[in-house]
Amino acid sequence: MAMAIKRASEWHKLPVTFSELCIDTTLRCGQSFRWRKVNDAWTCTLHGRILSLKQDPEHLHYKVTWPETPLATLVPPPSNGAGLQGQDDTEELLRRYFSLSLDLGALYKQWSGADANFRKRAPEFAGVRILSQDAWEALVCFICSSNNNISRISQMVHKLCKHYGPVIGHVGDEALHDFPTPDSLTGKQVESRLRELGFGYRAKYIAETARVVAQEKPPLWLESLRNPEHQGLQSRSGPESLKSTYKEAHEALLSLTGVGPKVADCVCLMGLGWGESVPVDTHVWQIAQRDYKFGKTKSKTFNKAMYDAVGDHFRGIWGQYAGWAHSVLFAADLREFSDRKVKKEDVQRLVETQTSVIEDEAATRRRKRSATLKTVTTEVKVDDTKDGVLLEVDRVFKRRRTRQRP
């Protein structure tokens, strides 16, 4: 069996157009925190193997590297049972991971038809898909994401794999690890060790959640929360009574420490196949206020009712795959991709002025952020005379905390 597995890795290709999948955007937009660009190829461990991806306008190119020693004993086979049987199931895995049976072009058309704002933003951000990630991995990664930035989240997830995940192989002299199982994170020392590794208060959430998932919840509890409809994955696991709806899955996840509505929705969307789930974070809340006229209610702070209202609103205009549409706008709003927006506005602005657009843009962003985040409770108007922009801010997403003096 091991002999069949071990062979020289080579590149394969899958016909996929750029508008159906753009890995460069999809893998960098904060869904998964493990993909790294190595020698011009996106690389990550997935289902017990190392996967490298490249793309041209017509194809997705992939290369598989299997473990030097069989890992059947270390890594549980995928829940669909298609594990290491000797034949390469990587193409099927990729189709599943990227949900390639879904017609993304048709969805973009639907969302554009229903929403002028989407129509405006989407052209620069084609091919953004929701990754079908492992539910447990998504759960832990998004627990790490609370009050945190993408750079540090990535570092933390990397450390988690490095210290608790099985080695799958090597790239150069660096070992690549798979994501650790719940069992491997249940030890007595886990919390203190994670704190040493820089996880901060999330160390407790992770250790506690691992213990509950591995020992207190019934076996396959997470899997039972999966959307049975998603990409035709007719449930082969569990009786009818264990199936859940999106709302039930969301509620169930809230029982875990460190999991609030936002993290629960991330797990629903990216780990459990619930396409209608819309994670509302500070970014999405700002998008809702800026582009969808949110922020006109009595309540002063962002509460659960408003959280649900934002999600319901987007589900209303975008429909069954609202979470997918949301991630397109989320990507369009990310700092990391701001160059694409500058380019576009460059053209517009050059017609009007000859000033430095990039610097202008950066300054505007700073002022906007500053106005949005630092304003406290009262209505504020910021008159930006230089750009002739009038910003109205009804409320804040989060009250600025005043640091205690020692």
Place this chain on the structure above:
DNA sequence: CCGCCACCTGCGCC
């Protein structure tokens, strides 16, 4: 229920 705050840490900015 609603509305505070504290919570770890690292990086960017002034």
Place this chain on the structure above:
DNA sequence: AGGCGCAGGTGGC
């Protein structure tokens, strides 16, 4: 150059 403020939130009053 040394702090301050913030980052895809959540738990506990």
